[in-house]
Amino acid sequence: MERKAVIIGATSGIGRALAEELHSRGYALGLTGRRVERLEELKNSLGKNVKIQFMDVTKTRDAIDQLEMLIRELKHMDIIVLNAGVSNFRGSTMWKTEKRVIDVNIRGFTALANYSFDYFEKKGNGHIVGISSVAGHFGYGLSAAYNASKAFVSTYLQGYRQRANHSKADIAVTDIIPGFVESEMTDGKPGMFWVAGKDKAARQIANAIESRKNRAYITKRWWLVGWVLKLVPNWVLDRI
Ligand SMILES: NC(=O)c1ccc[n+]([C@@H]2O[C@H](COP(=O)([O-])OP(=O)(O)OC[C@H]3O[C@@H](n4cnc5c(N)ncnc54)[C@H](OP(=O)(O)O)[C@@H]3O)[C@@H](O)[C@H]2O)c1
Incomplete structure (x- = not known):
C-alpha cells in the first residue's frame, strides 16, 4: 500500500x-x-499524490485541526515529520525572539507530536520523526533558546519512544540530529563547518526513516561531534 507522509514545514x-x-x-x-x-x-x-495545507504551528488548536483536515484528504497518515523550526542564532536574546523559538520549536512541535502519537495509537501503527539538532547537546549563549529547544525535542522523543514500547500499537519514533545543513536558517551564519547540501541531508533522513532508526546524525559524521560533546565536562562548556 502507498505510504503517506506529512511534513510539517515543507x-x-x-x-x-x-x-x-x-x-x-x-x-x-x-x-x-x-x-x-x-x-x-x-x-x-x-x-501527483501531493496535498498541501496552510499551517502556523504556533496557533496550536488551529494547527491540530489543519493536520486533521490534511489527514482526511490523504485518507490516512503513516509518517509525520515534525520539521518546522526557527532559530535565534543571530544572537538575539530578546524575549520576543526567544518566545518565537519556544512557540515554534517547543509548543508547536509538542502539540503536533502529542496529537500524532494518539492518532497512531488508534490506527495501530505509525512513525513520528522529529528534527532536533546537535545544538541540543549543549547550551550556547548566542542561541540559548534554540539549543534548549532542541534538547527538549530529543528528550521528548525519547520519552515518546518509551511510550511506544509500552503501547500495543507499532509506533516508531525517530530523532533526526543534523549538524549544519545549507538552508534559509543557516544562510550567512559564520563559523560553520561540515555543511551538508540539503539534498544529501534529505537522502540520509529518508534512509533513517525507512530503516526506522531511533536516532540519526545528519550527516553521519556528526555522530563524532555528538559523542565528543557528551564527554566534555560542564566546566569546559560553561566557558565557551
Ligand atoms: N539547517 C541546519 O543547519 C539545521 C541544523 C540542525 C537542525 N535544523 C532543523 O531543521 C529544521 C528545518 O530547518 P531548515 O534549516 O530547513 O530551515 P528553513 O529553511 O528556515 O525552514 C524552516 C521551515 O519551518 C517552517 N516554519 C517556521 N515557522 C513556522 C511556523 N510558525 N509554522 C509553521 N511552519 C513554520 C518554515 O515554513 P514557513 O516559513 O513557510 O511557515 C520552513 O518550511 C528546523 O527544525 C531546524 O531547527 C537545521
Whole structure:
C-alpha cells in the first residue's frame, strides 16, 4: 500500500528537500507551512499524490485541526515529520525572539507530536520523526533558546519512544540530529563547518526513516561531534 507522509514545514530547506526525496521514493505527501505560494509551487513541481495545507504551528488548536483536515484528504497518515523550526542564532536574546523559538520549536512541535502519537495509537501503527539538532547537546549563549529547544525535542522523543514500547500499537519514533545543513536558517551564519547540501541531508533522513532508526546524525559524521560533546565536562562548556 502507498505510504503517506506529512511534513510539517515543507516550504524551504530540509523540509522541502525531504518532500522531493520522499516523493521520488513513491510516497504520497501532505505538506504544510505558512508560505502557501511556495506550497503551491512545490505541489506543481512534484505532480501527483501531493496535498498541501496552510499551517502556523504556533496557533496550536488551529494547527491540530489543519493536520486533521490534511489527514482526511490523504485518507490516512503513516509518517509525520515534525520539521518546522526557527532559530535565534543571530544572537538575539530578546524575549520576543526567544518566545518565537519556544512557540515554534517547543509548543508547536509538542502539540503536533502529542496529537500524532494518539492518532497512531488508534490506527495501530505509525512513525513520528522529529528534527532536533546537535545544538541540543549543549547550551550556547548566542542561541540559548534554540539549543534548549532542541534538547527538549530529543528528550521528548525519547520519552515518546518509551511510550511506544509500552503501547500495543507499532509506533516508531525517530530523532533526526543534523549538524549544519545549507538552508534559509543557516544562510550567512559564520563559523560553520561540515555543511551538508540539503539534498544529501534529505537522502540520509529518508534512509533513517525507512530503516526506522531511533536516532540519526545528519550527516553521519556528526555522530563524532555528538559523542565528543557528551564527554566534555560542564566546566569546559560553561566557558565557551
Ligand atoms: N539547517 C541546519 O543547519 C539545521 C541544523 C540542525 C537542525 N535544523 C532543523 O531543521 C529544521 C528545518 O530547518 P531548515 O534549516 O530547513 O530551515 P528553513 O529553511 O528556515 O525552514 C524552516 C521551515 O519551518 C517552517 N516554519 C517556521 N515557522 C513556522 C511556523 N510558525 N509554522 C509553521 N511552519 C513554520 C518554515 O515554513 P514557513 O516559513 O513557510 O511557515 C520552513 O518550511 C528546523 O527544525 C531546524 O531547527 C537545521
